[in-house]
Every structure is written in C-alpha cells, then in structure tokens.
Amino acid sequence: MTTPELEAALAACAAFDLPAPVTGLARHGSGHIHQTYRAGTAAGDFLLQRLNDNVFPDLDAIADNTARIAAHLAGQSGDRLTPRPTRRGGLLHRDARGHAWRVFDFLEGTLSFDVAPNLATIEAAAQAFGDFQKRLADLPAPPLRETLPGFHDTRRRFARLEQAAAADPAGRRAGCAAELGALLQHRPLASALQELALPVRTVHNDTKLNNLLFDAASGEPRCVIDWDTTMPGLAAHDFGDMVRTMAGNCAEDEADTAQVAIVPEHLTAIRHGYLAAVSDWLTPAELASLNLGALTLLFEQACRFLTDHLEGDLYYPVHRPDHNLVRARVQLALLESLEARS
Numbered sequence: 001m002t003t004p005e006l007e008a009a010l011a012a013c014a015a016f017d018l019p020a021p022v023t024g025l026a027r028h029g030s031g032h033i034h035q036t037y038r039a040g041t042a043a044g045d046f047l048l049q050r051l052n053d054n055v056f057p058d059l060d061a062i063a064d065n066t067a068r069i070a071a072h073l074a075g076q077s078g079d080r081l082t083p084r085p086t087r088r089g090g091l092l093h094r095d096a097r098g099h100a101w102r103v104f105d106f107l108e109g110t111l112s113f114d115v116a117p118n119l120a121t122i123e124a125a126a127q128a129f130g131d132f133q134k135r136l137a138d139l140p141a142p143p144l145r146e147t148l149p150g151f152h153d154t155r156r157r158f159a160r161l162e163q164a165a166a167a168d169p170a171g172r173r174a175g176c177a178a179e180l181g182a183l184l185q186h187r188p189l190a191s192a193l194q195e196l197a198l199p200v201r202t203v204h205n206d207t208k209l210n211n212l213l214f215d216a217a218s219g220e221p222r223c224v225i226d227w228d229t230t231m232p233g234l235a236a237h238d239f240g241d242m243v244r245t246m247a248g249n250c251a252e253d254e255a256d257t258a259q260v261a262i263v264p265e266h267l268t269a270i271r272h273g274y275l276a277a278v279s280d281w282l283t284p285a286e287l288a289s290l291n292l293g294a295l296t297l298l299f300e301q302a303c304r305f306l307t308d309h310l311e312g313d314l315y316y317p318v319h320r321p322d323h324n325l326v327r328a329r330v331q332l333a334l335l336e337s338l339e340a341r342s
Contacts, residue, residue, distance in 0.1 A: 005035075006025065008050075008095060008097075008099070009025055009035075009037050009039075009048060009050070010022060010025060011095065012048060012050070012093055012095060012099075012101040013025070013039050013046075013048055013103070015086050015087060015088075015093040015095075015101070016046075016084050016085070016086050016087065016093065016101075016103045017084060017085050017086065017087050018039075018041060018043075018046060018084065018103070019041065019043040019044075020041040020042045020043040021041060021042075022039045022040065022041055022046075023040050023041060023042065024039070024040035025037050025038070025039050025040070025048070026038050028047065029112075029210075033052045033055050033056075033228075034049045034050060034051050034052050035049065035050040035052075036048070036049050037049070038106060039103070044105070044106065044108070045106035045108070046084065046103050046104065046105060046106050047103065047104040047105070047106050048101065048102075048103050049101065049102050049103075049104075050099050050100070050101050051092075051099075051100045051101070051102065053100060055148075055315075056147055056148065056228060058145070058147060059092060059100045060092070061145040061146070061147045062147050062228050063090065063091040063092045063102070064145060065144045065145055065147065065227065065230060065231065066081075066083055066091060066102075066227055067083065067091060068139065068144065069081075069136065069139070069144075069227050069230060070082060070083055072135075072136065072139050072140070073135060073136075076135055078135075078222075078223075079107060079213075079222045079223040080223060081104050081105075081223065081225060081227065082104060082105040083102060083103070083104055084102075084103040084104065084105065107213055107222065107223055109215060109216050109217065110213040110214060110215060110216060110222055110223070111213070111214055111216045112209075112210045112211075112212065112213055112214065113209050113210060113214070114209065114210050115209070116209055116246060116266075119265055119266070119269045120219075120269075121209075121214070121219070122209075122246050122266055122269040122270060122273070123269040123270070123272055123273035124214075124219075124220065124221050124273060125209055125212050125221060125242070125246065125273065126242055126246075126269065126270045126271075126272075126273030126274040126277075127221075127273035127274065127276050127277045128212055128221035128224060128273075128277075129204060129207045129212070129224060129238055129242060129274070129277075130238075130273070130274045130275075130276070130277025130278040131277045132204055132224040133201060133202070133203055133204070133235060133238065133277075133278060134277060134278060134281055136202040136230070137201070137202070137281065139202055143200075143202070143231075143232045144202060144230060144231045144232065145231065146231050146232065147228055147229060147231055148229060148231075151205060151229060151231075151233070152205065152233055152234070152237045152297075152300065153194075154189065154190050154191070154193065154194065154296055154299070154300045154303075155190050155191050155194060157190075157300050157303045157304055157307070158183075158187070158190035158300075158303050160303075160307050161180075161183065161303045161306060161307045161310075164307045164310040164311050165180055165310060168310065169310070169311055169312060170309075170310060170311060170312035170313075172309060172310055172312075172325075173310060175322075175325070176306060176309060176310070176325055176328075179302075179306055179325065179328055179329060179332060180306070182332050183299070183302060183303060183306065183332070186299050186335065189295055189296050189299040189300075190299070192292060192296065193234065193236060193289065193292055193293060193296045196285065196289055196292075198234050198235075198236065198283075198285060198286055198289055199234075199235075199283060199286065200232045200233070200234070201232070201233065201234065201235050202230065202231070202232060202233075203230070203231075203232075203233040203234065203235060203237055203238045204224065204227070204229065204230050204238055205229035205230060205231065205233050205237060205238065205241070206226060206228075206229045206241065207238045207239075207241045207242045207245070208241065208242075208245040208246070209245065209246055211224065211225055211226040212224055212225065213225055234286075234289070234293065235278065235282055235286050235289075235290075235293075236286065236289045236290055236292065236293025236294075236296070237293060237297065238293075239270075239274055239290045239293050239294065240290075240293030240294040240295070240296055240297030240298070241297050242270050242274065243262075243267065243270055243293075243294035243297070243298075243338070244294065244297045244298050244301060244331070244334065246266060246270055247262050247263060247266040247267045247270055247294075247334075247338075248260065248261070248262060248263065248266070248330075248334050249261050249262075249263045249266075250330070251330075252327055252330055253323060253326050253327050253330065254326075254330055255326055257326075257329045257330060257332075257333045260330050260333035260334060260337065261333070261334070261337040262334060262337040262338050262341060264341065267338075267341070271290070274290075275287075291338075291342055294338060295335060295338060295339065295342070298331050298332075298334050298335040298338065299331075299335055301331045302328045302331035302332050302335065305324045305325075305327040305328035305331060306324070306325065306328040308324045309322070309324035309325045309328060
C-alpha cells in the first residue's frame, strides 16, 4: 500500500465516530469492487471501505439500504453488520477527492472461505443465505432502493451481448464465435425466469461463499455480509447464484473447460440447506423455479463475461489474455453440465 493510499485511509478513519484512535491499518479480504482495510484501535478493530462509485453510481442508495437492513436485523437474534456513523452523522464520508468511505464494526473470531472446505460448509452457507431472505421478509415498506437497476434483468444482459457482438469494439468477435453460438442456442433462458411472474422478495443478489462469515471455532455461519446488492429480486436469483458459485468443481477461470462440471453432492447440499430455511415460506411456484434460476444465472453470467471480453475488459479485472473469455467458457460448461442433470 502506497503512502498516499495509507494517508487517505487514515484520514477517512478520523472522520468516523470511533471509540479510540486508529493505531494500525492493513488491506483486508479478497474483494475486487471496494478497497477494504482492517483498522485496529485500543477499543477493538473496524472494517474501513472506500466504495467504488464506478460500479455503484448511487452510493446514497447503498447507505440508505444499509441503515435500514441493520436497523431491521438489530431487533432479531444473530450477528449482523453494524455500520458506524461519521462524526457529522450519516454513514458515508466523502474526502477531498470525492471518494466515499464507510466503516463497520469488525466481527472478531470469524473467517471466510473462497472455496468450501467440505459439504457441511456448503449446506450451512445455503441455509444461512435462505435465512437472510426470511429475516428480511417483513422489512417495513417501502422496498429497498435498487442500487444496480436491472442487475438480474437477463433479457437486458443478453441484449447487451448482442449489441457488443454486432459492434465488436475490440475486434474480438471472430475469436469467440463458438461461445456466441452457444449462448444464442440458449436464448430462451434470457426471458424464461422473468416470464413466470414470481413474487418479488428482498434478496441478497450476490450469494457467493465469501459473502458469509463463519465462526472460527465452531465453523458455523455467523453473518451474511456485503449487502450492497441487497434489494428487490427473486428467490431463484439467490439460489441460482449459490449453484453458480458453489456447485462447480473448479475455479471461475479454469482454463481446461473439458474438466468443468457440476458436482452432484454440492448441488444436493445447496438444495438441502436452502430448503431447510425457506421451504415453509416460499410459494410452490418459487420452489419449482429454483432449478431454472440456476440455469438462468449461469447463462446470465456467461453473457456478462463474454460481453466484457467483446467490449475490451472494461468491467471485470483481468490478469491474462482472454481472461473474460475463459470465464465465459467455464459458465457455459457449468450450464451444460447442469442441463444434463436437469
């Protein structure tokens, strides 16, 4: 971390109502969207984040949603994120360069996983995300604000892919003709879930494993984190994203796609865990839509990765040539593997 970065982060800490001065600061976690730091004080640690307003243009919507979710969960049992206000009030501090910062209490004795160590962790995670949905079911009106409008509008995602392919701004279309063809063959998935007219719920919208904190001693889930995309959506979106990120046998950018497949035991663990939390709450139509949600989310994410590849890698960070193309291929391989099991 460079000196200017450190100075900016320390200055941001001083803007928040913390019980003691910050004595140590270090980068924390593996997230790619926000810059996250662990700030140490004599009274305990805190989590400092500089928010990415390129990804989230309406940071006030995020702050408003965060305050409402935290207040609602405060009246329930279980751990939750606790945001810290600034000394001037509100949850966001904007520095002289216009960067927005926020602070949460640090949950001691927790850890997160990028890859599940066992099936029990997958099942427990799925149940925790389902429980998070249920805990927000009676959130007082109005609905949470849409921090990313159209986030799971699969028709819009597919239309953007078609536009990118037609314009071919980075000159890459010829090199991904097979992937484009595969997605065109799956065109019905662009609208299948949206056509079901399912109930709109308050859902997390980013249910990957590392958005859950586990107790370091017991291994049990303690807290769902990263509420930035928590907003109106479908239960099938959250279930589908769990399958997309936890049911596969490989990394998101595995180069040998011939080896990519859905692991049946992972899929069963996700379904068992999730249904343990929501089977008495979701409607029959919602329960019937869960597998379609998984197919749709794999299709949608393949569209997003391939769109970014065609547009010149403007959104997702890349670390090697054709990185987003490889990611799209993995999503397609998982989609085909899940279809074979459906």
